[in-house]
Amino acid sequence: MTLPHSTYRLQFRNGMDFAGACRLVPYLERLGISHLYASPVMTAVGGSTHGYDVTDANEIDPALGGLEGLRALADTLHARGLGLILDIVPNHMAAHLENPWWHSVVALGADSPFAHHFDIDWTEPLTLPFLGKAFEEEVASGTIRLAFDPAHETLALRYHDSFYPLHPGTHDQALEGSEDLEQISSNPARIAAIHAAQPWRLTDWKTAGRHLSYRRFFEIAGLVGLRVEDPQVFDDSHRLTLALVRDGTVDGLRIDHIDGLADPAAYLERLRSAVGPDLPLFVEKILEKEEPFATSWPVEGTTGYEFIASLADALVDEQEGGRLSKTFAPLRREGHAGSYGEEMQASKRQMLSENFEGEVKRVAMLAKALADRAQADLSRTTLVDAIRGLVIALPVYRTYTTAAGGDERDRLVLSAARQQALDAARPEVREAIDFIFELLVDDETCKALPDCVEFRTRLQQLSGPIMAKALEDTLFYRENAFIALNEVGGDPGRPTGGPEAFHAAMSARAQTMPKGLSATSTHDTKRGEDARARLYTLSEAPDRWIAATERWATLNARFRRVHVPEPDVEWLIYQALAGIWPIGGLEDHEAMQTLGARMTPYIEKALREAKLASDWSQPDVAYEEKVTGFVTDLLGHEPFLKDFNETLSPFIDAGLMNSLGQTLIKLTAPGIPDIYQGSERADFSLVDPDNRPLLDVASVAVPERPQPAPAHFMDYKQWLVATALAERARHPDLFAGPYVPIDLSDGNRQALAFLRGTPQAFALTIVPRLTFGKTRPDALLLTEDATRGLALTVPAGFEGRAVQSALDGRTFTLDRTMAIAELFKTEPIALLVSA
Structure with a gap:
């Protein structure tokens, strides 16, 4: 077993299966990836788009290619020197009748051999909150009927396409006096009596928040908690996973929702004992700012949300002064205007x-x-x-x-x-x-x-x-003042700390979690990494952005439907749209045509999550249609489009510089760089499902060295990933070495720099900061004025060492100070490796 030096997260389902992943492997090898990091592949509810609703923890989903397909993928990876990391779900399974354990529990109640596999309170009947209305209403309307379930050859109460099995001990009662199922079903009192005799109770789904007899995953009644703290449940739910580890199919595990478990530390100790001391383990654990990682856990680290939060410190203007927040404050709804x-x-x-x-x-x-x-x-x-x-x-x-x-x-x-x-x-x-x-x-x-x-x-x-x-x-x-900071693990409630805070976080990371994953996009992030990087730039020119939003509010006033959208929602719309605006602007007709189709579901989700005028339990569809109608109208309003496009232009250029900067930081900072599928080229996505596009495995390829220009951004970013990962592969010890912050002559305002390694072998990363209005119109390069007089100070012990640029091949000798302008002469960022 070897520790990854880079991972590539691949979302299975939605068109991606093991055969498709096999075709992707040669590309991953050329990109420089060491481990494919697969989303859950155990059998899940039919039609699942994510795989976290597992129905059989000991079967590889036949829809993906089954166990043979997974082993073929592993063999393909191993033949090229790559490994396979599997995402497992120990906290919960699907509370669905396709789950044989759950079906047994529904059929037999506390008598089921799996009754205590799930976190169920058996002092009362099992609640099944899957009805659209109250039980009595459903029975009166005839939607709940006695039926024979042909798949399980048992009597059941049928509700639409679901067959809820009757306890065998109640079959005689159900058929007493007649075996005519239709006749029995026509008598509501009879159906109610049959239902009352079961070890379960069908209820309206809206009752789940008030009363539920089992632990669920967050608010999802369709996911039931596992009692994985029980050794028997652990063994039963990990049998296949451990077999795949022991036979060498799987080279690492990612553990989903570790905080949901009764005793995370005990679980991880048991898992570590089962897989041995060397298998890489990563936990999905969200750390709040300055919350330390539990270094006593026998794992390599987290999946990297805290790294995203640190990037905000690196790239947001820490001197923005809260102007965005102060402008947004009066736009808040009545009753929601507190700090x-x-x-x-x-x-x-x-x-x-x-x-x-x-x-x-x-x-x-x-x-x-x-x-x-x-x-x-x-x-x-x-x-x-x-x-x-x-x-x-x-x-x-x-x-x-x-x-x-x-x-x-x-x-x-x-x-x-x-x-x-x-x-x-x-x-x-x-x-x-x-x-x-x-x-x-x-x-x-x-x-x-x-x-x-x-x-x-x-x-x-x-x-x-x-x-x-x-x-x-x-x-x-709700708090939409500066949505770039509204990210898992982030804290929009306090100002970013700038390079000083970033360096402190990375220095600590190098000591406490050097083997954790460093993410920039995941399947759960609120927006793609490049959209976030662009939105960071609003902090560099907040007054320009604020003036523009006020102008657009007047320009688009005609499209409001009786004060809808509210000012805070309209503010959100403009920022969300800014994040996904095509790099080519209005000239990119194909991308422009997709904006409405992408924004509509995003806005609907945002409104329901905010829970102010609509929510998931009682969506106000009419209200939502007014807001999405507003978006549709403004996207068809030429004066607005032209103004928005012109206003956004310098933010786009500065955002692309941020994107390249954060990419190089991820590839060289402490931790293992994790690349979410497709983000090596660009990820300007909104929250899921916008961030789940199917990869075109037939067309992916690493480009030759492209010109650093906006038109070539995706090629350049992809090339940068491949180039930096090649350096990591050549110098694994170097990038596992110490982290040394580098000071710049302007107090670290215009650039951020750090060293990895020791004077004997090291790499030097330098990326620009705060580049709004400072890029050349024809290239992703800084103007001469942007870096005039800016220099970095080389730490003692590193002076006089020869280095080579990994990006353009030029060689330098490190003096006590080095001019940044020379380093950024041909590339937007710099990676220097000791010769």
Whole structure:
């Protein structure tokens, strides 16, 4: 087993299968990729577009080519010296009748051999929230009927195309007096009686947030939590995965949603023991700013969201001064005009009281039982409020306190959350907050109370989804001041820190997580890396952008439908459109024609995620159509298009420079560069599904050295990736070496630079910053004025060393200071490698 030096994320399904991936392998080899990083390939619900809704954890999806197809892909990769990393899903499976384990649980209830494989509360019937209306309404309308399921040869209640199996012990009751299924189905009372006899209850899907008898993945009732902390469940759900590791088919694993597990550290220890000490393991873990990675976990690192957040420090103008935020503030809706921190708390409060009401009640019931045992006079109502208060105050996705206790950092985080919750609480709730805090941090108290460990687990499994849904899928669609920062792992609520903060983060990364993945785009990012890089440039000319939005608001006023879209939504529309505007502008007729088709689903999703005028549970389609109609109208309005195109031109050029800069940073900074499919050329995508295009494997090829010009941007970026990855392959130890920040004469304003390695062998990366209005009109190169007088200071010990440019072949001798203008003479960025 070898550690990757680069990974290429490939999304299977939607037209991509193992045969297609095999045809892609020669291209990946030429690009310089060491490991193909595959999305989940276990059998999933029919028609799945992502594979995270697994129905059989021990079968490779036949729709992709099955086990033979996967092994053929692995053989093709291995024959060319590449490896295969597999994305696995230990937290959940599909709560779908195509899942044989789940079908067994529905059919047999607690008698099923898989009843305890899933995280189900068996003190009540299993809830199945998959009806469109209340059960009584569905029965009255005749949509629920007694039927014979030919696939499983059993009696079932049929709802549309789903056959919910009857418990075998209820078959005689169901057919008592008649075996005419149609006759029985025509009697609503009879159907209700048959239903009442089952170990499950069909309910309206809208009830899932209020009450559910099983742990779900976030808000998705169709995904049921696995009790993978149970050794038997671990073995049963990992049998094929471990076999593929042991026979050499798979060379690494990516673990999805590690924070959903009851005890992530224990799971990872068990997995590490099963796969051996050398197999690369990466966890999907979202770290908040300045949250350290758990270095005690036996893994290489995370999948790299924190790296994206650091790139904002590197490329956003830290002296923007909050002008975008100040302009956006008056545009906010009534009732949502607080500070970013206040709005975050409000979003978490909404999730806790509405979308996750049932989960909160379940945790509160555990807390109430513990309070009664401890003879604490606390009502369930005050405990609910205390739980909400602590989760709202928690600054991270979760803590990791177990039966063995938590570490010092968890105690500090919980102590700070306790104090914040106390400050905001009513007097009668404060005692409950202290009681819950004691359960979480006082191990002696917890040991004395049965079920205290389960309480700890449930609370921690709740806090992660609350943070994710409140932040990523609510607040990031409300706080639209500067949407480039609204990214997983980011913190739009505070200013970026500039190169100093970036260098600090990379220095720490080199020490604590040098083998983690460095991502710039993923299947879950809010927008593609190049769209984000372009939007960073709004910080360089905020006044120009603000003036333009005010001009466009007047220009497009005729298209509003009775104050719709609201000012904050219109602001979002202009920024989202700026991110995906074609490089060639109005001259790129083909790309221009797709904008409307791409923006419409994005806007619909953004409106529902914001949960202000529409949402997923009760979408206001008429309202949404007014907003998308506005977008359609402005995209057909020639004066607006011309103005927008002209205004955006310098932002586009500066954004392309940012794109190339962040690409080179990713390829040379601490960590393993991860390339999301197609992004080696360009990724100007919006959130999924816009970011799931099918790769044309027949046409991909690494180009010869192209000219650095806007018209050749995609070729140049692809060539840059291949060139830098070739250097990594030639010098693996060098790029695993120390990280050394480099100072520039202007205080690191116009460029960012760092060294990797030691004076004996090193590489020097230099990328431009803040290039708005400073690029040549004919090329992706800086003007002479942009870098006049700018120089970098070579650290002691590196002076006098000969270096060669990996991009244009020129050679230099490092003096104490080096003029940046010379380094950027022929290329927009610079990578110098010691000779």
